[in-house]
Each structure stands twice: as structure tokens, then as C-alpha cells.
């Protein structure tokens with residue numbers, strides 16, 4: 178990974194230059210577009226600070242990045258300046274962070290992990306239907322019981338059956354015996370096409386599914402499957418903290434990956450990124466979008482170009498090496514907390530490359546968990562409480578939490 182750290186002046190120049198290449202609602206004769214700059218009563222464009230604020234200026238200029246700009250061919254020309262920034266962002270994520278070959282990955286800035294995950298399911302459903310004449314009933318979506326609920330949403334929307342795999346209670350690994358049993362059963366009942374989703378990492382535990390075990394099973398049985406990685410949570414930490422990660426496009430079993438910038442990257446909400454190998458986006462090309470130059474391939478349709486710009490800005494404010502340092506700092510703090518929990522003999526789950534610690538409910542009172550905003554796996558019957566070592570989590574708070582927990586454990 179080598180994208181550079183830029184000073185704020187260079188970042189500003191780059192964004193303003195891109196904005197200047199877009200069409201401008203204020204200065205040009207734009208008559209056919211149902212879009213315009215932001216409401217001037219609230220967002221006045223003559224505020225002097227805007228000259229120093231590229232993201233706010235982009236918000237106010239309001240470029241629409243509708244469509245998918247990594248595809249070759251025609252694109253909406255009005256916003257081509259800032260579309261270039263989105264393409265560069267996709268290049269950094271897919272090639273530098275996720276090891277794709279140059280120009281081998283398509284993608285776009287989606288509204289979040291939910292949309293990016295459902296986009297993947299939608300593409301693979303249509304791929305199996307178009308390429309293999311698959312019937313709906315012959316397709317199944319496979320994922321673990323610790324998987325984010327966006328997958329269940331996707332099954333519901335796309336009218337596809339799911340196969341939900343059990344995980345081991347303590348190490349949260351997918352149970353291979355359950356995988357074998359359920360896939361055998363599904364094949365017997367007529368399922369022929371599998372959309373497999375693996376986690377890097379899960380929402381509640383930060384557990385990372387064992388990609389080698391799962392893909393070797395599907396490969397051994399020569400099952401027809403496509404693999405999507407839900408890296409909505411782990412996408413901006415795991416590739417930095419685990420240099421031997423197999424969750425990237427160098428792994429031929431993976432076809433698509435979703436990552437969220439509005440989690441660890443500290444970008445505003447509305448900044449998920451969907452990435453997929455070339456020659457797959459066309460399965461969701463909406464031909465009916467005939468008035469959109471270049472057509473639409475996304476679930477959301479219109480989307481703000483400012484989102485891509487702010488993610489590009491955050492990445493360049495740190496550079497690849499700055500981001501590596503930042504993520505390793507979170508990892509070290511998490512490891513320190515785990516060492517303190519070990520001393521207290523508190524039971525918890527933690528993946529060594531992630532900043533989530535999930536404590537068993539027997540080891541912490543509901544009152545203490547509530548006081549520090551730990552999140553239960555279920556509000557009705559909590560078995561686990563998770564803490565996430567995010568950038569706002571300071572040492573002082575951790576010390577107070579650990580000292581309060583220690584008082585509790587010493588009374589047991």
C-alpha cells in the first residue's frame with residue numbers, strides 16, 4: 178500500500194480542481210436536470226470559510242454520482258471532475274488495500290454495508306439466472322448465524338432461500354459439520370447455485386470466518402458458487418493489522434467485497450464501498466434507466482459525489498503508512514484491555530487482528546455494561562456484551578471501566 182499522505186493545501190487544490198471540471202449549476206445554462214445546488218437559505222455559498230472547505234463546497238455544489246464510473250463507456254458528463262476522484266478512491270481500495278490487479282475491479286460508493294451486500298446478492302442471483310438459466314428455487318444464500326442482518330434483508334428482498342450455518346459457541350467459527358450437513362441436504366432438495374457470504378469481520382464478535390475451510394469444501398464438491406466478503410466492519414483495519422490476510426482479490430475464490438468508510442475510517446454516514454471483479458456489474462444494468470448516460474447499475478440510484486470526495490480526503494490526510502500506524506494503535510489498546518481481562522479471569526472473545534472484545538454476560542453485570550454503553554447480542558436475553566475500541570475511546574475511560582469491572586469480579 179502506497180497511496181501518499183498529502184497536506185491540507187494539496188488536498189484542497191485537488192478537490193477544488195475536480196469540482197471546477199464539473200458542470201456548475203450557478204454559472205452554466207443547465208435546463209434538463211432535476212438537480213441543483215443546495216438550498217441557499219440554509220447553505221449559502223458566499224460564506225468565506227467555504228474557500229478553505231473542499232468537502233462542504235462539494236456538498237453545496239451537490240454533484241450527483243449516479244451510475245458506476247469504473248465501467249468503461251459513457252458516463253454522465255456533468256460531474257466528470259469529481260467522478261475521477263471516486264474512480265481513484267475505488268482504485269486505492271481495490272488495488273492497494275485489497276490487492277486487485279490493475280483495472281480488474283468495478284465498484285461504487287454505496288450508502289453503506291447493507292446496500293453493498295445486497296448489491297452483491299442481486300448481481301449473483303441474476304448471474305445464475307442469466308448464465309445457467311437457474312430457477313429462483315435452485316439458488317441459495319449461505320452465511321453464518323453471526324452474519325449481519327443485511328443478508329437476511331437481501332434474501333427477503335430478492336426472494337431467495339438462505340442456509341444459515343451454526344457457529345461454535347466459544348470461538349465463533351463456522352461448524353464445518355453443519356456446513357456439510359446443510360449443503361448436502363440443500364443439494365438433495367434441488368439447490369444448484371450458492372451465493373456464499375463470509376465475514377471479515379462479524380458485527381457482534383469481530384470474528385473472521387475461515388475462508389480456506391469454507392472455500393475448499395465448495396471447491397472439492399465442485400459446487401457452483403460465488404463468494405462475497407462482508408468487510409463492512411473489518412475493511413479498513415484487518416488488511417492493515419494482518420499482513421497475511423486471505424481476504425482480498427489475490428484470492429481467486431473471492432468475487433466481491435463490501436467495506437464501510439463510516440465505521441473505522443470516520444467518514445460521514447452514506448459511505449459504503451462495493452467492489453467486484455470486472456464483467457459482473459452488467460448483471461444488474463437497469464436498461465430502463467435510458468435517460469441516465471451510461472445507465473445505472475446501483476441499488477441506490479442518485480448519490481452524492483461529496484461522499485466519495487470526503488473518503489478520498491480522509492485517506493490522503495493519513496497516507497497508507499499513517500493509516501497503518503493508526504490501526505495498529507487501536508489494536509495495541511485492544512490487546513492491553515484483553516490482558517487486563519485475562520488477569521481478572523473475565524471470559525471474552527476477540528480476534529487478534531481486530532478491535533472488538535465481546536464479554537460473556539456471566540462476567541459482567543448488566544448495570545455495568547449499560548453504564549459504559551456496551552452492546553448486548555440481544556436486548557431480550559443477553560449472552561454477550563461487546564466493546565469496540567474506536568478512536569474516541571481514551572485510556573482514562575478504559576481504566577475506569579476495568580477498575581469497575583475488577584471490583585465486580587472480586588466480589589464474585
Ligand SMILES: Cc1ncc(COP(=O)(O)O)c(C=O)c1O
Nearest residue numbers: 289290291325378379380409410
Ligand atoms: C459486518 C457488517 N455488515 C454490514 C453492516 C451494515 O452496514 P450499514 O449499517 O452501513 O448498512 C454492518 C453494520 O454494522 C456490519 O457490521
